[in-house]
Each structure stands twice: as structure tokens, then as C-alpha cells.
Amino acid sequence: MTTRPARPARLGDVASEAGVHVSTVSRVLNGSDDVSVRPETRTRILETARRLGYRPNAMGRGLKLATTGSLGLLVPSLRNPVNSPIVRGAFDRAWARGFVLVLAEDPGDDHAAEDAYGRLVHEGRIDGLLIQSARLGNPLLDDFAAGIVPCVFLDRRHPGSGRNVFMRDGDAGCLAAEHFLALGHERLALLGGPPELDTVSRRKAGFLERAGDTVAVEEAGLTERGGFEAMTRLVGGPKQPTAVFVANISQAVGALAALREAGLRVPEDISVLCHDDDPICEFLDPPLTAIEMPLVELGVAGVDALIGQIEGEPARDVVLETPPAIVERRSTAQAR
Amino acid sequence: MTTRPARPARLGDVASEAGVHVSTVSRVLNGSDDVSVRPETRTRILETARRLGYRPNAMGRGLKLATTGSLGLLVPSLRNPVNSPIVRGAFDRAWARGFVLVLAEDPGDDHAAEDAYGRLVHEGRIDGLLIQSARLGNPLLDDFAAGIVPCVFLDRRHPGSGRNVFMRDGDAGCLAAEHFLALGHERLALLGGPPELDTVSRRKAGFLERAGDTVAVEEAGLTERGGFEAMTRLVGGPKQPTAVFVANISQAVGALAALREAGLRVPEDISVLCHDDDPICEFLDPPLTAIEMPLVELGVAGVDALIGQIEGEPARDVVLETPPAIVERRSTAQAR
DNA sequence: CTGAAAGCGCTTACAG
DNA sequence: CTGAAAGCGCTTACAG
Numbered sequence: 001m002t003t004r005p006a007r008p009a010r011l012g013d014v015a016s017e018a019g020v021h022v023s024t025v026s027r028v029l030n031g032s033d034d035v036s037v038r039p040e041t042r043t044r045i046l047e048t049a050r051r052l053g054y055r056p057n058a059m060g061r062g063l064k065l066a067t068t069g070s071l072g073l074l075v076p077s078l079r080n081p082v083n084s085p086i087v088r089g090a091f092d093r094a095w096a097r098g099f100v101l102v103l104a105e106d107p108g109d110d111h112a113a114e115d116a117y118g119r120l121v122h123e124g125r126i127d128g129l130l131i132q133s134a135r136l137g138n139p140l141l142d143d144f145a146a147g148i149v150p151c152v153f154l155d156r157r158h159p160g161s162g163r164n165v166f167m168r169d170g171d172a173g174c175l176a177a178e179h180f181l182a183l184g185h186e187r188l189a190l191l192g193g194p195p196e197l198d199t200v201s202r203r204k205a206g207f208l209e210r211a212g213d214t215v216a217v218e219e220a221g222l223t224e225r226g227g228f229e230a231m232t233r234l235v236g237g238p239k240q241p242t243a244v245f246v247a248n249i250s251q252a253v254g255a256l257a258a259l260r261e262a263g264l265r266v267p268e269d270i271s272v273l274c275h276d277d278d279p280i281c282e283f284l285d286p287p288l289t290a291i292e293m294p295l296v297e298l299g300v301a302g303v304d305a306l307i308g309q310i311e312g313e314p315a316r317d318v319v320l321e322t323p324p325a326i327v328e329r330r331s332t333a334q335a336r
Numbered sequence: 337m338t339t340r341p342a343r344p345a346r347l348g349d350v351a352s353e354a355g356v357h358v359s360t361v362s363r364v365l366n367g368s369d370d371v372s373v374r375p376e377t378r379t380r381i382l383e384t385a386r387r388l389g390y391r392p393n394a395m396g397r398g399l400k401l402a403t404t405g406s407l408g409l410l411v412p413s414l415r416n417p418v419n420s421p422i423v424r425g426a427f428d429r430a431w432a433r434g435f436v437l438v439l440a441e442d443p444g445d446d447h448a449a450e451d452a453y454g455r456l457v458h459e460g461r462i463d464g465l466l467i468q469s470a471r472l473g474n475p476l477l478d479d480f481a482a483g484i485v486p487c488v489f490l491d492r493r494h495p496g497s498g499r500n501v502f503m504r505d506g507d508a509g510c511l512a513a514e515h516f517l518a519l520g521h522e523r524l525a526l527l528g529g530p531p532e533l534d535t536v537s538r539r540k541a542g543f544l545e546r547a548g549d550t551v552a553v554e555e556a557g558l559t560e561r562g563g564f565e566a567m568t569r570l571v572g573g574p575k576q577p578t579a580v581f582v583a584n585i586s587q588a589v590g591a592l593a594a595l596r597e598a599g600l601r602v603p604e605d606i607s608v609l610c611h612d613d614d615p616i617c618e619f620l621d622p623p624l625t626a627i628e629m630p631l632v633e634l635g636v637a638g639v640d641a642l643i644g645q646i647e648g649e650p651a652r653d654v655v656l657e658t659p660p661a662i663v664e665r666r667s668t669a670q671a672r
Numbered sequence: 673c674t675g676a677a678a679g680c681g682c683t684t685a686c687a688g
Numbered sequence: 689c690t691g692a693a694a695g696c697g698c699t700t701a702c703a704g
Contacts, residue, residue, distance in 0.1 A: 008458050011682065021691045026683055036689055058459040059404070060681025063395040063696045070438070070461075091439060100455060102406070103427060103437045119436060122344050123394040124697090125406075224619040250616070257619040280586070283560040283593040285621060347698065357675045362699055372673055396697025399680045460681090 009052035018048040025049070029056075062124075071306060072126040074104045074116065074133045083132075086155060089299025090130060097307055102126055106133035121149050128306045130154050150309035154302040156198045157317075163309075164317045165302045169199045172291050172324035173206025173245075176273055179289075179326055180243040181210070184335035185271065189216040189241035191230050191255060193248065200247060203275065207245055216241055220251065227251030231258035235270070242335055243271040249278045252288060267333035277327045287329035294322035345388035354384040361385070365392070398460075407642060408462040410440045410452065410469045419468070422491060425635025426466060433643055438462055442469035457485050464642045466490050486645035490638040492534045493653075499645075500653045501638045505535045508627050508660035509542025509581075512609050515625075515662055516579040517546070520671035521607065525552040525577035527566050527591060529584065536583060539611065543581055552577055556587065563587030567594035571606070578671055579607040585614045588624060603669035613663045623665035630658035 015022040020041060027035050028045045037045075048054075062068045071094050073087070094101050102125060104116045120126050128150035131141070144151045145161035157164040180188050188211045193200035208215055218234050220226030227246060231254065234241060246252045252274040259266055266272050266286055274281060277292035297320055309315050351358040356377060363371050364381045373381075384390075398404045407430050409423070430437050438461060440452045456462050464486035467477070480487045481497035493500040516524050524547045529536035544551055554570050556562030563582060567590065570577060582588045588610040595602055602608050602622055610617060613628035633656055645651050 008460070022681090023683075023692075024690055027690090030683085038689060041689080053458070055454055055458045057399075057681050058461045059395050059399040060696095061683080063393075063399050063680090063698085064682045064684085066696070068395070073439075091441060095441070095455075100461060101439045103409075103439055105427060105431070118389075118391055119431075122389070122391045124344070125394045125436060224615055228619060253616055253619050257621070260621060279560055280589055283564060283589050285593070285596060358697090359676075359699075360674055363674090366699085374673060377673080393697050396680095397699080399682085399696090400698045400700085402680070 008057075009049075009054045010057065011054070014045065014049050014052055014054050017052065018045045020045065029054075066124075068125060068127050069099055070102050070126045071099045071303065072102050072104055072120045072129040074106050074129060074131045076106055076133045083155070083295060085295035086132065086299040086302075089296035090154075090303050091299070093300040093303040097303065099127075099303070099307070117143075128152075128310050130302050130306055131158075132156065147315065150306055150315075152302050152306045152309070152315075155298060161315075162317055163305075163315045165298065165305050165320075166199070166317075167293055167298055167320045168323055169202040169293075170206035170209075172275060172293065173203040173208070174210045175206075175324050175326060176203075176245040176275070176291060177207050177210030179273060179332065180245070180271065183243070183271065183332060185243040186335065187216075187239060187241045187243070188214075189218070189234050189244040191227060191234060191244050191246045191251060192217060192219045193222050193251070195219055203247070222248045222250055224250050224254035224257070227254030228258045229254075231255035232262070235259065235262050235264060241270065243273070243332070245273050245275070247275055249274055249276055249280060249288075249290075252281075253284065256284060266331050268336075271332040271335075273326075273332050281327070281329060284331075286331050289329045289332040290327045292325045292327050294320050297322055344393075345385075345390045346393065347390070350381065350385050350388055350390050353388065354381045356381065365390075402460075404461060404463050405435055406438050406462045407435045407639065408438050408440055408456045408465040410442050410465060410467045412442055412469045419491070419631060421631035422468065422635040422638075425632035426490075426639050427635070429636040429639040433639065435463075435639075435643070453479075463646050464488075466638050466642055467494075468492065483651065486642055486651075488638050488641045488645070488651075491634060497651075498653055499641075499651045501634065501641050501656075502535070502653075503629055503631075503634055503656045504659055505538040505629075506542035506545075508611060508629065509539040509544070510546045511542075511660050511662060512539075512581040512611070512627060513543050513546035515609060515668065516581070516607065519579070519607065519668060521579035522671065523550075523552075523575060523577045523579070525554070525570050525580040527563060527570060527580050527582045527587060528553060528555045529558045529587070531555055539583070558584045558586055560586050560590035560593070563590030564594045565590075567591035568598070571595065571598050571600060577606065579609070579668070581609050581611070583611055585610055585612055585616060585624075585626075589616075589620065592620060602667050604672075607668040607671075609662075609668050617663070617665060620667075622667050625665045625668040626663045628661045628663050630656050633658055 011022045011025055015025045025045050028037050028042050029049060058069060091101050104120055131151055132154045141158055145158045151163055153161060153164045155166055157166055190204060190207055192204050195201050216234060216237060218230040220230035246255050264270050274288045274290040277290040281288040281290050301318055301320055305318055347358045347361055351361045361381050364373055364378050365385060394405060427437050440456055467487055468490045477494055481494045487499060489497060489500045491502055493502055526540060526543050528540050531537050552570060552573060554566040556566035582591050600606050610624045610626040613626040617624040617626050637654055637656055641654055
């Protein structure tokens with residue numbers, strides 16, 4: 001490893017070392033191969049740049065090009081576990097395509113969202129925004145949807161924006177219902193998430209479509225406590241279900257606790273199916289049957305769509321082709 | 337809400353609207369109160385800037401000031417659950433102090449780390465780096481430790497760097513041992529994490545110091561499977577422990593599964609104490625007694641230390657004062 | 673009290 | 689084939 005100089009090399013350093021003008025260096029460094037420079041000059045410049053470890057300064061370049069090489073990632077709340085596979089997919093793809101990811105949090109209140117907008121978009125820190133937030137009805141989102149800045153709504157649709165990247169959540173709901181029906185269950189229940197979440201409501205719609213409207217529904221926050229309380233209500237009801245579809249893994253852990261407390265056995269007394277597969281599912285009691293969604297792929301697709309917009313392609317909705325899949329473990333069984 | 341113009345206002349826009357020179361605008365906008373301008377001019381400028389929703393362009397400002405207003409956050413791997421309270425603390429504090437957080441992943445191999453260095457530091461995208469990564473022995477880290485760029489090692493010490501911000505992990509180990517000892521346990525075990533992690537090894541040292549060297553030790557990755565396998569080894573050993581201190585919540589879930597499979601009851605047959613409290617602990621079977629660490633505070637302190645360096649203060653180690661605390665639930669009990 | 677100039681590091685027409 | 693200039697948006701001595 002060469003010793004690193006105190007100050008990173010500038011274009012001017014490369015130019016003087018190579019005995020040419022900065023503009024020439026700039027041209028060979030990021031011009032296409034067809035820029036006319038004498039081959040030996042080109043070689044000399046390339047070699048010098050490499051030797052000095054030259055990298056263009058992002059500020060200088062950005063100022064000139066009105067481009068940052070950064071993408072903003074607006075997540076709902078760092079308080080809730082960020083859906084890490086999505087972030088990972090997005091991060092990896094962005095990095096691979098030469099972009100860096102800037103974190104922002106949508107803290108709920110409009111004032112703060114306004115602030116995030118200002119800091120990122122308005123100060124010119126990013127080229128585009130990945131919005132995983134999107135409480136429906138936030139006026140700020142309408143601005144984004146209108147296309148002020150390249151943006152995509154990730155895992156949430158903003159109706160009419162034409163910038164939505166999402167999964168087949170409706171199909172996940174159908175799949176869950178079909179799984180239960182195939183096992184002979186007749187009293188199904190849905191332990192759903194907050195209905196204002198787009199994914200949650202599409203999943204619900206899919207589930208109800210297949211399962212019919214006799215399904216018992218309880219909705220709660222996507223937390224252990226939410227799952228615990230909703231499940232307690234569900235089994236305390238008049239028509240106790242024999243199979244329940246739970247909105248996420250946190251809820252499922254809480255739901256399992258509620259069932260334990262109610263003295264109900266899984267899957268003997270009640271089958272539990274969890275949305276989103278996770279390593280933890282395998283180690284719960286009993287190991288949870290789950291629906292696996294293409295989360296990493298979603299992050300990747302979101303970034304690709306965003307960069308597409310940045311490069312001038314027209315915005316469009318994209319729904320991932322990869323279908324939801326059941327990962328069978330031991331928490332669901334034949335009705336008896 | 338005012339209609340947002342297509343192009344954000346520039347300094348020049350404010351200047352011409354207010355009928356003054358850009359330099360004057362700049363001076364009143366970020367000069368201290370004592371810059372000499374006629375009060376009415378100042379008011380007019382302030383008013384115009386507000387009306388146009390002016391925010392300084394980060395590139396222009398950054399280029400001039402050699403400052404970005406961004407902090408890099410180098411996390412071990414997005415594959416493992418990022419320690420979200422730490423990130424949250426860091427994010428909130430950075431945001432509050434006017435900095436934005438840029439995500440980077442230390443993907444393990446040196447080549448890629450070099451790449452992260454180049455993209456963030458070398459291209460001048462950040463003012464400083466929060467390193468939560470730090471596989472000991474990565475040569476890149478020595479560069480950082482040498483102070484090429486402001487940086488702090490967060491929740492990991494880089495020996496001799498004088499830039500470490502960390503918690504009282506040794507005390508957490510002691511506390512765990514004391515908890516078990518106070519309950520009358522004599523056959524203690526440690527289900528530890530990878531020993532190359534600084535936190536893990538300090539915790540281990542603290543635990544062994546109090547518990548004596550008869551402690552059974554198994555080390556494993558910080559995953560459910562790691563916990564499962566290590567716990568299986570532990571209870572299969574010659575001298576079965578009656579109390580075990582587990583390195584993190586993922587391991588604990590796996591460990592509980594292993595105990596179930598071995599037919600051991602918690603806490604009747606064996607007490608389990610989990611490092612790092614988490615909402616999930618309350619809903620496991622049995623609810624897990626845990627050690628709560630000041631994770632959010634750690635993120636906050638890391639950012640404060642980093643900004644301190646950026647502002648020219650000498651770097652120094654800081655260890656959080658907040659002590660580890662036991663959150664008692666039902667997985668630990670009197671020895672019998 | 674305010675303006676004009678220089679310059680941060682780059683890229684891109686435009687000359688030559 | 690290569691150089692010189694202008695300009696992206698800002699800030700900061702320096703004049704006046």
C-alpha cells in the first residue's frame with residue numbers, strides 16, 4: 001500500500017505531474033474512449049492519476065454537473081426495525097452503480113418531514129429519493145409524486161404517482177388463505193397491521209378475497225405487543241379461529257405469547273402463518289411457517305428505478321415478478 | 337404551504353430580490369450577529385430569504401468551505417441486524433447538529449473497504465467517519481486511527497487510536513456474574529460471541545473476573561443458529577451449567593430452542609441471562625431477564641465526539657458513564 | 673455599511 | 689491534439 005498523502009490529489013496535481021493542462025486530464029479521465037488525445041499522453045495521464053490515487057472531488061464535480069452521486073433513503077422510523085433486507089438490497093445496488101446512500105428519517109410530523117426535504121433535496125445533497133415512508137396524505141409526498149425530484153415510493157404506493165415499486169402483496173394474502181384452505185381450515189383469522197399501510201391493506205384484500213368475508217379480523221401495530229393484544233382479542237372472541245395469518249414477525253412473537261397464555265397449542269389448536277420469513281422463525285416454538293417475500297430484490301429494483309429516472313427515463317410503476325412463497329415449518333397443520 | 341418553484345432559490349436570487357450584492361446576503365445569513373449591516377438591510381435580506389425558501393446549496397458551500405455537513409457511518413454488515421438503537425442515536429444527534437448521515441458497509445474484504453474509504457473520504461463526501469466496523473487488524477483502520485480524517489471507533493476500540501467511544505462492557509460481564517452468584521448459582525457458563533469483537537471480549541473478561549475460571553465457555557456467531565449450537569454443546573458437556581450468560585438476543589432465541597430440545601426448563605433447570613435488552617425479550621418463553629445497555633446514548637456520544645474532532649478539539653477516548661442494568665424477568669431464578 | 677474579486681475543484685464548449 | 693476560459697454556488701478577505 002502506497003503511503004497516503006495528507007491531502008488527496010487534485011486534478012491540478014495530476015495535470016502538473018503529467019505535464020498537461022487540467023482540461024486534458026479531465027477529458028481523458030471521464031471522456032469516452034473516442035476523445036482525441038495522443039495515445040502516449042493518454043497513457044501518461046492515466047498512469048499519473050493511478051499513481052497519485054486521484055479521485056475526483058465530489059463537491060467540485062457535483063457543483064459543475066449539478067449532480068451528487070447520492071441517493072436519499074427516507075425510512076419510516078429508525079425506531080422500528082428498518083426492514084433490513086430492503087435496505088441491504090438498496091444499499092448494495094446503489095453502491096455497485098456508483099451511488100452513495102444518505103439516510104433520512106420521516107419522523108411522522110409534517111414539520112420534520114419538511115425539514116428532511118429541505119436538508120436533502122433543497123440543499124442539493126441528493127439526486128433522487130427512495131421513499132419507504134409514506135404515511136398516506138402527507139402533503140409533502142404529493143410534491144414528490146409530482147416529480148419535483150426523481151423519486152420512487154418503495155414498498156408503498158402513492159396512488160397516481162407512477163413511481164411505485166412494490167411486491168405482490170395481494171398474492172401473499174391469497175397464498176396465505178389458500179394454504180389454510182388446503183389444510184381444511186374453515187375459521188380463518190387475520191391479525192393485520194395498521195390499515196393505512198399500503199402493503200398491509202393489499203395483503204388483507206388478497207386474504208379476504210380468497211378466504212371469504214367470514215374471516216375474523218384484528219388490526220394492530222407491527223410490534224410484539226400489538227401481536228399479543230390482537231391475538232388475545234382474537235381467541236377471546238365468540239368464534240375462535242383455527243388458523244391465523246399474522247402481519248409480521250414481531251407480531252407473531254407476541255401472538256405466540258398470547259396463545260401460550262391462553263393455553264392454546266400451535267398448531268394442534270390453532271395454525272399460525274407469519275408474513276415475511278426471517279431467520280428467527282426457525283427457532284421459535286414451534287418453528288413458524290412463513291411467507292417469504294423478495295425483499296432484497298425490492299431494494300434493488302427501487303434503486304434501479306430511481307437511477308432510471310435520474311438518467312432521464314420516464315417514471316413508471318414496477319411490481320416485482322417474484323411471487324410470494326410459503327416456507328413450511330411446524331406452526332401450521334391440517335384442521336381437525 | 338407556498339408553491340415550490342421548480343428550481344430552488346440561489347444566493348443570487350435572494351440578492352437581486354433584496355437589491356443587494358450576494359456577498360452581503362451571505363454575510364447576514366451566516367455571519368454572527370455582529371456583522372455590520374444596516375438593520376433595515378438585514379431585515380430585508382432575512383425576509384427575502386425566508387420568502388424564497390432559500391437554503392444554501394451544499395455543493396457550493398462545501399466546495400468553498402471544504403466541508404460537507406455529512407458524516408459517514410461504517411457499519412459491519414447490513415446483513416446482520418445493524419444495532420438499530422445505536423444507529424438511531426447517532427442519526428438523531430447528527431441530524432440535530434446539522435449533519436446528514438451517509439451509509440457505508442464494511443463488507444469484510446480489504447479491497448472493498450479500500451473502496452469505501454475512497455468513495456467517502458477520498459472523494460471528499462464526508463467530514464468524518466463513525467466506524468462501527470473494525471475487524472481488528474484491517475490496515476485501513478490504522479490509517480483512520482492515525483487521524484487522516486476525523487473518526488471515532490464506535491462500540492469497538494482500536495487500541496492506541498485515542499478515538500474510542502464505548503460502553504462499560506466489562507461491567508456488564510461483572511453484573512451478569514454477580515446476578516447469578518447472588519442467586520446462588522455455582523456452575524456458570526458463558527455463551528459468548530466471536531472473541532475478536534472488542535465488546536464481546538471485554539464482557540467475557542468481566543464475567544470471568546467475577547465468576548472465576550471454572551466457568552464453561554462456548555463461543556459462537558451472534559445468530560440464532562450460533563446460539564442454538566453453542567447451547568447444545570454447553571448442556572451436552574460433562575458439567576452442565578445451571579446459569580448461562582448469552583451474548584445477544586439472536587443467540588438467546590437459538591439458545592432457548594436448544595434448551596427446549598434438550599428437555600431443560602428455564603429457569604427451573606437453567607437460568608438464562610441475555611445481553612442487551614430488547615422489546616422481544618418480554619414475549620419469549622419464558623420472558624428473558626436481560627442486561628440493558630445505553631445504546632442510544634452510545635450513538636449520541638459517538639457523534640458528539642466526532643463533531644468535536646471536526647471542530648478541532650483533540651481526539652480522546654470516551655467511555656459512557658451510564659452503567660449496565662439488569663432488567664429482571666422470568667428466565668433467571670434462585671439455584672436449587 | 674456594502675460591493676467587487678478571487679477561488680474552492682471540477683467540466684465543457686471554444687479556440688488554436 | 690491540447691490549452692485557456694468560463695462558470696457551477698458559495699464565502700471571505702479586501703476596498704471603498
